[in-house]
Amino acid sequence: MKIKLITALLLFTSGLAPLAAQSSGDSLAFSLQQAMEYASENAFQSKSATYDIEAAEKRVWEYIAIGLPQVNAEGQVTNNLSIQENVITMTPEDGSEPIRLKTQFGQQYNWNATGNVSQLIFDGSYLLGIKASRIYVDISAKNKTKTQIDVRQSVAEAYYVALVAKKNLETFRKNLEVNEQTLKETEAYFNNGFREMTDVDQLKLMVNNSRNLVLDAERQLTIAEAVLKYSMGLSIEQPIKLSDDIDFLLTPVEAYSPQSNGFDVKTHIDYSILETQEDAQKTIIKNEQVQYLPKINAFYNISYIEFGDEFSNMDNTNSQMLGLSLSMPIFTSGMRHAKVKQEKINYLKLQNDMRMMEEGLKQQLMVAESNFKNAKATYLNDKEGEAIAFRIYDRTRIKFTKGLASSTELSQNEGQYIQSQISYIQSTLNLLDTHIKYQKAINQL
Numbered sequence: 001m002k003i004k005l006i007t008a009l010l011l012f013t014s015g016l017a018p019l020a021a022q023s024s025g026d027s028l029a030f031s032l033q034q035a036m037e038y039a040s041e042n043a044f045q046s047k048s049a050t051y052d053i054e055a056a057e058k059r060v061w062e063y064i065a066i067g068l069p070q071v072n073a074e075g076q077v078t079n080n081l082s083i084q085e086n087v088i089t090m091t092p093e094d095g096s097e098p099i100r101l102k103t104q105f106g107q108q109y110n111w112n113a114t115g116n117v118s119q120l121i122f123d124g125s126y127l128l129g130i131k132a133s134r135i136y137v138d139i140s141a142k143n144k145t146k147t148q149i150d151v152r153q154s155v156a157e158a159y160y161v162a163l164v165a166k167k168n169l170e171t172f173r174k175n176l177e178v179n180e181q182t183l184k185e186t187e188a189y190f191n192n193g194f195r196e197m198t199d200v201d202q203l204k205l206m207v208n209n210s211r212n213l214v215l216d217a218e219r220q221l222t223i224a225e226a227v228l229k230y231s232m233g234l235s236i237e238q239p240i241k242l243s244d245d246i247d248f249l250l251t252p253v254e255a256y257s258p259q260s261n262g263f264d265v266k267t268h269i270d271y272s273i274l275e276t277q278e279d280a281q282k283t284i285i286k287n288e289q290v291q292y293l294p295k296i297n298a299f300y301n302i303s304y305i306e307f308g309d310e311f312s313n314m315d316n317t318n319s320q321m322l323g324l325s326l327s328m329p330i331f332t333s334g335m336r337h338a339k340v341k342q343e344k345i346n347y348l349k350l351q352n353d354m355r356m357m358e359e360g361l362k363q364q365l366m367v368a369e370s371n372f373k374n375a376k377a378t379y380l381n382d383k384e385g386e387a388i389a390f391r392i393y394d395r396t397r398i399k400f401t402k403g404l405a406s407s408t409e410l411s412q413n414e415g416q417y418i419q420s421q422i423s424y425i426q427s428t429l430n431l432l433d434t435h436i437k438y439q440k441a442i443n444q445l
Helices: 002-010 032-042 044-066 124-191 197-230 246-255 269-292 335-401 407-441
Strands: 028-030 069-081 085-091 099-104 109-122 241-244 295-312 315-327
Touching: 028 032, 028 069, 032 044, 032 124, 032 197, 044 109, 124 197, 124 241, 124 246, 124 269, 124 335, 197 407, 241 295, 246 269, 246 335, 246 407, 269 335
Parallel strands: 028 241
Antiparallel strands: 069 109, 085 099, 109 295, 295 315
């Protein structure tokens, strides 16, 4: 029972995404909706997605700046500590021996400064690059939306686990109180000769088992709250209170009836991301096509040089250039054509991915709806079963106090009640989990 209880409480926490934490402070109260909204902006993934958008926006300006004037300057100062000597051979006209002279070409000091201004005149890729960077901003924004949906799902699942753990602890504490009271009464009967020692020992075992269940439930509640805080982006040390209770959240879920006939899968965020990627791929194809066109740049260069053997007596010279540069592919042996074809094939592949996504979302919706209906039926059965098991256990306990039932029968009925409660916990979490997944499938999370 102990192991099954732990499994039930942790059943739906394994897929929760890790999120960032904040500093601890006073206790914070969150309803489920408030917790989801808080995590949408403060979770680690949400913050990273926001940074991605900001970086994408800066990339737009990066591409815009390519078409604006570019100004560069460079300077250099040189002290030639040792100027290389060159040997010159001179042959006199009278035919005497050649004369070899050593001489130096260069100055002790020189410095120069150059400046360059360039301006893009025409490049077919320029405007397409700006367009592509803006599409990338759109993709980043949609990725953030998808991230927030995933975060909201994780927080909802963690919130449910924490609430169920809390209610479970309350139930086990009540069971412990009842068993302790029954043990006291049984010991009193035993001391007066109306009960056997076996009955007392049996009740002691039940009390010990109840205490273990309470201890386990306390630990699992601590873990569940830690997972929730971690999912929301709070510090593990931050005290929180859950203002919703499990019954309040279960009421609308129990009454919920899936209506997915009119849902358009093309409104789903995953499909929307692919549509934006399709626009990006069209831009990539156009970019490859404009590579056939020439690229034209204007430039202006200026340089200034001073040189001499002494700083106080240096000569100088300068130069300026103004011109245009043109670059145009003439023959690439089919390379450019192959690149265009390659990107067109990638476009066809993306369209196939979109069709696959459309059918996949339909299938995902069918599965989510079926899982929710099955979970709801199981939940209702387990809910009724838990109530029946409690009534049986409660009647047996009353009979035991009146001497009409044995301690063994009481122990068996209590075990049956605990087992039905564990099944009820599992089905409750499964119902809430499948409901969240269905809401996500119809893009309403």
